[in-house]
Amino acid sequence: MPRDDFVIRIGGDTALGGIISTGENFTLAAARFGFHTFTFRTYPAEIKGGHAWFQVRISHRPVISIGDGCDVLVAFDQEAYQLHREDLNPYGVLIYDSDLVHPEEDKGITLYGVPFQRLARQELEFVRGTNTLVQGLLAGLFGLPLVALEEIARQRYRRRPEILQKNIEALRFGYEYVKRLEKRDGFWLGAADRVARLVMSGNEAIVAGALHAGCRYFAGYPITPASDILEAMAAELPRLGGVCMQTEDEIAALASAIGASYAGVKAMTATSGPGLSLMTELLGLASMAEIPVVIVDAQRAGPSTGMPTKLEQADLFHALYGGHGDFPRIVVAPGSVADCLRMTVEAFNLAEKYQCPVILLSDQSLSHRTETLEMPDVAALPVVDRLRPEGLAPEQYKRYEDTESGVSPMAVPGLDPQTYVAPGLEHDEHGHPVLIPSVHVQMTHKRFRKLETCRREIDGPEFATRYGDDKATLGLISWGAVEGSVREAVERALAKGYRVAALHLRVLNPLPLDTIRDFLRRVRKVMVLEVNYQGQLAHHLAAEVGIKPIRVNKIGGLPFTPGEVLAKIEEVVNHG
Amino acid sequence: MADSATTAQRPLEALTAKDYRSEVKPVWCPGCGDFGVLSATYKALATLQIPKHQVVVVSGIGCSSRSPYFMSTFGLHGVHGRALPIATGVKLARPDLTVLVMGGDGDLMAIGMGHLPHAAARNIDITCIMMDNQTYGLTKGQASPTSFLGHKAKSTPYGVFARPINPVLMALASGATFVARGYSARPNQLAQLIVEGIKHRGFSFIHVHSPCVEFYNTYDYYDERVTDLPPDWDRHNLRAAIDLALTESQVHLGIFYQEETPAYDERLRQAAPERKEFELRRFLEEKHM
Numbered sequence: 001m002p003r004d005d006f007v008i009r010i011g012g013d014t015a016l017g018g019i020i021s022t023g024e025n026f027t028l029a030a031a032r033f034g035f036h037t038f039t040f041r042t043y044p045a046e047i048k049g050g051h052a053w054f055q056v057r058i059s060h061r062p063v064i065s066i067g068d069g070c071d072v073l074v075a076f077d078q079e080a081y082q083l084h085r086e087d088l089n090p091y092g093v094l095i096y097d098s099d100l101v102h103p104e105e106d107k108g109i110t111l112y113g114v115p116f117q118r119l120a121r122q123e124l125e126f127v128r129g130t131n132t133l134v135q136g137l138l139a140g141l142f143g144l145p146l147v148a149l150e151e152i153a154r155q156r157y158r159r160r161p162e163i164l165q166k167n168i169e170a171l172r173f174g175y176e177y178v179k180r181l182e183k184r185d186g187f188w189l190g191a192a193d194r195v196a197r198l199v200m201s202g203n204e205a206i207v208a209g210a211l212h213a214g215c216r217y218f219a220g221y222p223i224t225p226a227s228d229i230l231e232a233m234a235a236e237l238p239r240l241g242g243v244c245m246q247t248e249d250e251i252a253a254l255a256s257a258i259g260a261s262y263a264g265v266k267a268m269t270a271t272s273g274p275g276l277s278l279m280t281e282l283l284g285l286a287s288m289a290e291i292p293v294v295i296v297d298a299q300r301a302g303p304s305t306g307m308p309t310k311l312e313q314a315d316l317f318h319a320l321y322g323g324h325g326d327f328p329r330i331v332v333a334p335g336s337v338a339d340c341l342r343m344t345v346e347a348f349n350l351a352e353k354y355q356c357p358v359i360l361l362s363d364q365s366l367s368h369r370t371e372t373l374e375m376p377d378v379a380a381l382p383v384v385d386r387l388r389p390e391g392l393a394p395e396q397y398k399r400y401e402d403t404e405s406g407v408s409p410m411a412v413p414g415l416d417p418q419t420y421v422a423p424g425l426e427h428d429e430h431g432h433p434v435l436i437p438s439v440h441v442q443m444t445h446k447r448f449r450k451l452e453t454c455r456r457e458i459d460g461p462e463f464a465t466r467y468g469d470d471k472a473t474l475g476l477i478s479w480g481a482v483e484g485s486v487r488e489a490v491e492r493a494l495a496k497g498y499r500v501a502a503l504h505l506r507v508l509n510p511l512p513l514d515t516i517r518d519f520l521r522r523v524r525k526v527m528v529l530e531v532n533y534q535g536q537l538a539h540h541l542a543a544e545v546g547i548k549p550i551r552v553n554k555i556g557g558l559p560f561t562p563g564e565v566l567a568k569i570e571e572v573v574n575h576g
Numbered sequence: 577m578a579d580s581a582t583t584a585q586r587p588l589e590a591l592t593a594k595d596y597r598s599e600v601k602p603v604w605c606p607g608c609g610d611f612g613v614l615s616a617t618y619k620a621l622a623t624l625q626i627p628k629h630q631v632v633v634v635s636g637i638g639c640s641s642r643s644p645y646f647m648s649t650f651g652l653h654g655v656h657g658r659a660l661p662i663a664t665g666v667k668l669a670r671p672d673l674t675v676l677v678m679g680g681d682g683d684l685m686a687i688g689m690g691h692l693p694h695a696a697a698r699n700i701d702i703t704c705i706m707m708d709n710q711t712y713g714l715t716k717g718q719a720s721p722t723s724f725l726g727h728k729a730k731s732t733p734y735g736v737f738a739r740p741i742n743p744v745l746m747a748l749a750s751g752a753t754f755v756a757r758g759y760s761a762r763p764n765q766l767a768q769l770i771v772e773g774i775k776h777r778g779f780s781f782i783h784v785h786s787p788c789v790e791f792y793n794t795y796d797y798y799d800e801r802v803t804d805l806p807p808d809w810d811r812h813n814l815r816a817a818i819d820l821a822l823t824e825s826q827v828h829l830g831i832f833y834q835e836e837t838p839a840y841d842e843r844l845r846q847a848a849p850e851r852k853e854f855e856l857r858r859f860l861e862e863k864h865m
Contacts, residue, residue: 198860200864219665243668256664257665258654259667261665262662267669285655378857413632
């Protein structure tokens with residue numbers, strides 16, 4: 001039976017053109033036709049040239065992870081072949097430009113040599129259509145109906161009929177060319193359900209979530225891999241009566257977002273590690289003055305400038321602990337593209353409810369990978385607004401009233417008559433600067449009490465998802481974009497008879513302590529998986545719940561694959 | 577009973593300068609120039625009769641940056657140097673509010689200098705009142721970017737080796753659309769400058785000499801040198817304003833320059849007037865399906 005769930009990887013020098021777009025187009029066409037897709041891309045940090053690659057896992061069943069290695073490798077040049085050959089799975093397929101790539105004899109795989117560029121130039125007189133031809137070829141080889149690709153081309157070039165015609169020809173040529181190859185591999189897509197689904201990246205989902213949550217002010221400074229959030233907000237917000245501004249630096253970005261939120265408009269900024277470092281002083285202000293604000297950190301490999309186009313989950317310490325003085329902040333981390341949308345809405349809701357900064361940790365892989373997802377249920381995404389001092393006489397109003405929940409009503413300039421000064425200085429309940437010890441004690445407790453109230457709200461399955469065996473002996477704890485790989489590994493381990501379970505955390509501060517303790521009580525060994533060197537979540541858990549987990553860390557700029565997680569599970573179960 | 581015409585002329589609840597004063601007492605030293613700037617600000621707001629809850633005063637760190645606490649309006653006492661971007665956020669989010677920035681030479685010309693050209697170039701509709709005492713008063717007497725060359729302060733025992741930054745010149749060069757200078761010892765004139773600054777639609781920069789009696793008493797220096805603008809001053813001539821800002825023998829007070837050009841929020845609304853409600857489902861269908 002042919003394999004109907006497989007990974008296609010496409011690689012080549014960006015100077016050849018269309019490496020990434022070959023994959024993106026093919027993915028979009030497949031998803032529109034009802035297939036489920038999960039992409040991953042990485043590109044050079046250089047401005048022009050350099051090796052880029054893209055991969056899509058595709059199936060007629062839902063896919064939740066990047067998959068293992070690749071099953072089909074499309075090599076546009078020799079470098080692509082050399083870099084990715086070792087990732088090609090046994091019985092895989094190598095499709096290569098036979099003028100540029102010279103593969104070694106290879107018994108385990110199926111080889112299809114096609115002179116992509118020469119065909120495009122000689123047969124079509126359309127060198128720029130090389131990648132379009134390859135899309136047609138892939139469709140023909142693996143069973144994606146040509147109409148799916150033609151539909152995308154029609155949409156894209158609807159105002160340029162000549163170019164459209166050229167592209168259609170290239171698609172058809174590639175599709176028909178398959179007849180000249182003798183199909184002898186084991187991959188064929190099954191029948192798709194033809195249900196149109198969303199195809200989105202993590203960054204796009206964050207934008208949608210923010211707009212739904214009521215964000216109407218965005219400020220940002222360009223930085224990889226967060227810049228496309230700024231660009232999308234710049235396009236969308238003005239139409240909605242909102243404001244998006246590119247600022248002179250990240251400091252100004254967060255400063256102006258805090259100003260906007262103080263003035264009653266929900267506000268956000270998005271950055272990566274270097275920007276978060278610059279914003280740190282203002283995080284303390286937002287927490288001290290109790291001003292809601294959302295900060296997205298699309299993590300990249302650090303430290304310093306690090307590897308801007310590669311992922312890492314290494315900003316957790318900074319998000320949890322960065323800044324001077326004791327101050328509460330909330331840290332959330334989505335696990336998938338769908339979760340990016342939901343957790344961004346939650347980030348705004350938590351910021352509004354608890355009047356403090358909320359940091360949403362995404363990462364480069366999640367920022368730019370696309371997934372197919374179902375239309376979210378809007379009713380399940382309620383939007384919360386901050387508490388206001390309605391009906392209170394201005395003389396009675398205390399902006400920083402020491403309440404049971406820690407939350408006090410926040411007046412909005414121009415709309416509420418209860419004026420106050422939001423202070424960076426320690427202050428009494430009115431917000432007046434008071435620098436005496438007892439007041440600092442009282443107000444520090446008040447501010448941190450909000451986190452305890454928040455902890456009660458998030459301590460449950462909605463923010464800490466458990467997968468696997470109820471009677472598991474081995475427990476995995478994970479956070480962020482590795483969720484799909486962990487979940488898939490657990491499913492595969494269960495199928496092999498291993499007793500494992502996983503707990504995936506979506507809120508990292510405050511931690512859902514009861515849920516974590518309950519999970520820990522029921523397993524004998526615990527493994528914490530994360531893409532960083534120091535084991536940052538493992539550290540945090542050691543401090544908060546006193547465990548010494550087995551640390552499974554990966555660095556190097558690539559995400560965990562389900563196979564890697566499964567191998568770790570087997571290693572721990574079989575060899576202790 | 578007063579008829580409506582009388583009420584309109586003389587509102588029963590007309591705001592006075594005192595109404596803008598908060599219950600918090602200023603922490604400044606007796607004789608500090610900042611008292612004069614603060615009372616001029618109260619007076620300007622009373623002149624314009626702006627309701628207290630429609631005013632937001634944003635500041636950074638320093639003696640003068642304590643100002644918001646002494647006012648009964650809304651305020652935000654932020655972090656060092658970031659008053660301008662915070663105020664930018666307030667104003668862009670809520671163009672209906674009157675937004676003032678009050679800060680010193682350290683806050684606006686040192687740590688926060690990087691934000692001034694951008695707030696000016698964007699023509700954000702805020703009024704920035706810079707209280708210049710040429711020293712760091714709150715940290716007790718170190719040199720500042722506007723200290724005179726050779727000034728011996730605690731942090732510069734051999735004298736300051738940097739030439740003083742010229743705030744008026746800086747604001748003019750940055751594209752500020754309203755640039756004025758006042759003196760804390762002339763609060764009535766200063767109040768009028770603040771009134772004009774607030775009325776100006778765009779970025780208003782008001783440089784105020786506000787001496788520090790404790791660490792850098794320059795009252796005699798400025799009393800001798802301050803003078804009004806030349807007669808028939810044309811405030812729409814940028815080159816002439818720059819020349820005047822470069823004058824060292826005298827310290828001119830008044831409105832150096834003013835230019836009418838749309839503020840950032842006006843340009844934004846002109847470019848994107850459409851205003852529709854966001855509907856998640858429709859958005860996702862249009863963009864991502």
